[in-house]
Amino acid sequence: MDKPYTKPLAQLTLLFPDVDPEVIVGILQAQGGNLDCSCNVLMEMSDPAYKPTTKEVQHQQGIDQGAALAWQLAESKLLCAHQQ
Secondary structure, eight states: OOGGGHHHHHHHHHHOTTSOHHHHHHHHHHTTTOHHHHHHHHHHHHOTTOOOOHHHHHHHHHHHHHHHHHHHHHHHHHHHHHHO
């Protein structure tokens, strides 16, 4: 486990004791270590009645768009390096 995830993992494990810690680490990694977003994902998984707020949805959409842009930039750099 990466050291940056130690504190959020401990917090999320207390909040979600029935979720395997490896699952929590995976969620933290997928959410870029963001505790709030990771908590929202775990709440959605744990409570089928949970509905994220508009602000939470917008924040997640911003993260998703940023991740997509990062992938595009990485792919274009790899393509450029391969063509040289």
